[in-house]
Amino acid sequence: MYRSGIVLFLLTIFSLTACQKNFLDQVPDDRITIDQVFNRRDLSEQYLANIYNTAIRDHAGVTAGIPWIGCSDEGDVSYDRVDYYSFKINIGNWNALSNYYNFWQGYYQGIRSATYFMSRIGKNEQLLSEPNGAELIKQYTGEARFLRAYCYFLIMEQYGPAVLVGDDAIPVDLPISDPRLNLPRSSFDECVDYVVEELDKAATELPLHFTVQSEMDYGRATKAACMAVKARLLLYAASPLFNGNKDYANFKNTDGKQLVNQTEDITKWRRAADASKAIIDEGLFSLYKKSDPIVSLRDIFLDTWNSEWIFARAKSSISAWERTATPRGIAAGYSATGPTQKQVDAYEMENGMRPITGYNADGSPVINTASGYKETGMSTVATKYTTVGTYNMYVGREPRFYVAVSYAGSYWINPSEGNKVIQTWFSGESGKKGSWDHSRTGYLNRKNVSPLTNPRLNKYQDRAYLMFRFGEVLLNYVEALNEAEPGHSDILLYLNMIRDRAGVPQYGQGANPLPVPNGQAAMREAIRHERQVELAFEYLRYFDTRRWKIAEQTEGGAFYGMNVDADPPAFYRRTVFETRVFRKNYYLFPVPQSEIDIDKNIVQNPGW
Template identity: 40%
Template sequence: MKTNKIYHNILAIACCLAVLMFPGCKKGFFDTVPDNLTKVEDIFANRGQTENWLAGLYSLVPDPWNLGNFGNIYMITTDEADASNWNTPALTSGAMSPSTTPSRFAAYYERIRAATIFLERIEGNQEILTLVNGTELIKQYKGEARFLRAYYYWLMMKEVGPVVIMPLKSMAPEDDFQIPRSSWDESVAFVLGEIAIAKEDLPLNNFAVGSADLDIAQTGRINKIIATAVESQILLYHASPLYNGNAEFSDFKNLDGKVLINPAYDATRWKKAADASKAAIDLAESQNKALYKFNDADPFRAAFLSTRNLYWDGWKTEGIWMRTASGTSGWEISVAPRSTQGTAYNGIGVVQSLVDDFRMADGLPITGHPGYNENTYNKPATVYYVAGTNTMYTGREARFYVDITFNGSVSPSVAKTGANNARVEFFNTGTSGKSGAPRDWPKTGYVVRKNLHPTYSASPAVNVSRPAMLIRLAELYLNYAEALNEAEPGNSDILKYLNAVRNRGGLPSLTLGSQEELRKEIRLERRIELCFEMGNRYFDVRRWKIADKPGSNQGGAFYGMNMDAGTSLSDPAYHKRIAAINRAPWQRRYYFMPYGQNEADRNKAMVQFPGY
């Protein structure tokens, strides 16, 4: 790790996120600063440059809707979605190795080091200290930097497991970088400890200076609400089977024999996770957060609009942590069908198992339901699908029509002229079918619909700008329900918070259930409510240790409709389940990503997860 290289990298990114968090940062600013002003000492003597540095620390805060050149590794490698016409990640081909790891560990460590430098130097900034609120500003800035440093460790932990924790000081090139991994328990304790310290310096909410009113310009800056929500997520993972009593991973150990994942089960972790989730909920609701709901006389329509409009109208109500700049334009052109005005890319496919997991409108599963039939076609049209649509897509729960675009669905965006474009046609010769484009078609016969605005147009470009929600209140509700079901089966809050999410989605309340039955319902609710968001499914199947189990398998065949067949909307040849995607068989090593080979070559004390 070269000090000068790190400084220049930090300077290069410092302004990139300033437009998100701080006003006044000019594009290309650091390109025009004389070399004698880019010394770290000069930066931390200047308020503007110091704040630009802090803004740069936010640059790896994830954007849920930025596919990154179709490289959203979490979504398209799990049992949610596929983009293999565009990209075949090493995880799905079986080629993942230290040389092909998708982990962003190097970038995380760069921001971690930048945060450490900031914490070491910010208190010496006399220009800030002389301000009327200078002392409070520095306190807040330290809280943000400390939280972000811990948060990047947390993101890395989710990817690679127990991590190498760097000393809490900026190290020189001559320092010893041969550092082994800390255990998972030590990594969690470290991250939670740093967040706890950070919370002492963070404001409760993003209030305007000297006011009780929220400052919209500070949306997304770290506060106590965000920090408490992240704590709940960490403790939920920490209690989960992958990390709690996982004796199977006892072979994951350092060179000195230290086991990195504790094989002993600790039931108290679930109680701690439940308490943390409830604290996060209570804190958020004390600041007027609530599940977003759209009022409509038709309960089904209300559920549809509540869950659809959540992503552009509901973030102020439900959003816990927002990212003000988001790659929604790239997301929308990737998921919109080709029948969209301007011809979108039509390529983020949805796997059949997720389609099947959406319930019927009465809340019951499709299996054995009298209203579910794959061999008939409906006659009346609705606002969700046209006449002639296969009945496997009719009578489903509201979120199905929010999240999934299927053959016969009403166009989710501004359609080209012509009746055929007002509906979505995925059959082979249809307007969005395989025969019409070499690569821009979904292999499964479905594309993602979530967070696609109905006014979207590819050309002329129409994009409704909106923040992205990294964490929202519904996730906290489901965190709490899950942890409480494990800690205190039968507690009335389990159904209260689970049903709140179900009811907003138009489903009836559950009234009872054993611990096992409610565990199943909670996991299914997470699968549906949080699909395509922040890699939740990718990490859920891993932390539950079910990635190789039927119904949640992450390798092998994934099914869809027959894109090679069909010449009309109601053609039975298209509506035939086939193995649309074949991925490499699941391997135990895929529970974690490896550190990169370059890091393994440099740090001989760092071990890889067995299998890499």
């Protein structure tokens, strides 16, 4: 779907000039016209593939292309340089003119291309002449409809209320004064209803699931993908950022229209719960599980198209992600992304207890001694997951910790050249001494890295990039259900399914059970914590803290890691690597000023 880059680029140009009749009349005879594109099956399919490439962005490369880990409390992009925008954002050095991570324009290009495709594909003569032509046209229309809806969703999660442009492709040669180029933003609730309606309609035009597709079609839209996007969108819509947010009382269009509702609506949580439950009830998915929790949690991402996968990008630059997470000295990686100490602290002990229950005013941890956690010293015995001489902070932790975090003293994930020890201290193989390529936190990301990867030998596992999985759906469901109907039996049922697969004690049942969280608030906190650990580094934490309206507490202030300016034993000391700034206006990205300059009816997001 993503092979013909040059052709697809040309087709993008054709899509942008489709309404300029005089231009097309002057195209030389050896060039393809837009009419020819939509009279031939192969060219129409390539046009659709280009929309996929625009809408389903390749988020595998994390250091410069996207901010969802580097600007979240779970992780850090190691380069504290001015050409890395996540660094600028974290220190508060940006404004509405900065144009950082401007995805607005690209997503609207995807929306326009999808709309134009839908308006033309039904008259494709070559498709209509084939026995299954009508069925293919219906499917391709559904795919374009899904992609258009998905682009709107991505705009909404980053920028809030979108501009709904309708079903007519807007010509590119309109004067700026044309009303079609001066549309106001719709309210967030209107956007939600529109996208949900489009996803529901697309679901009727698409195959059920990738298991009914040929392997070469994996990554195309399905009914299940529509359901997953809908479930995530409705969860976000029910959350405090968009559901009765009084901070947005003055967030209005120029005509006074309110863009975010001011009265909390509990039924939105029910709607979100029902959307996730519908996926569960389809019976298509199950949590990926093998005999060892470590293997289960690791191979969710490596054993592609398994029972937990709902939607994925079939081709991706996953090798770029893996190299950013690879140690420098061991395997020529960039050591460029690392968990924060706060994220390390979030992982439970193997007994299911949390090692750290909070922080003192000076940033020091409040240690839960009952958990068995030790902050100092080195281990004297080997365990299932650690060796003798491991810093005690990392001993006896839950399996998800060892799947997600490479810490100093751990073995690199690829053992093909022997067990090589990761050294992120100052003079270590991946340390700060003499290189930009080092982790500022003393940790490296390990999740979604294949044990076959070795950048030094140019060895990577070519695989799809997972975007929606069943584990998230279960957590979406229990979160929404706890708000809509606290105490419902399904909350513990599905929350414990996640914990059981992760190899940690469950709440109220199983071996060594933990006490059941008492009451709605306690359960809410338990569910949020489970998301922080289970879904770490899957580009969800950034949006979770914002939609919950807790980012002012989680994203600002001193951020800690190990002391990367020292060698052991001084290395093993909590040290501030960055003091981050989070202001109230950061909950939403600013609409690019260039768009506001064009469309005078677009109001800027609050505080920008």
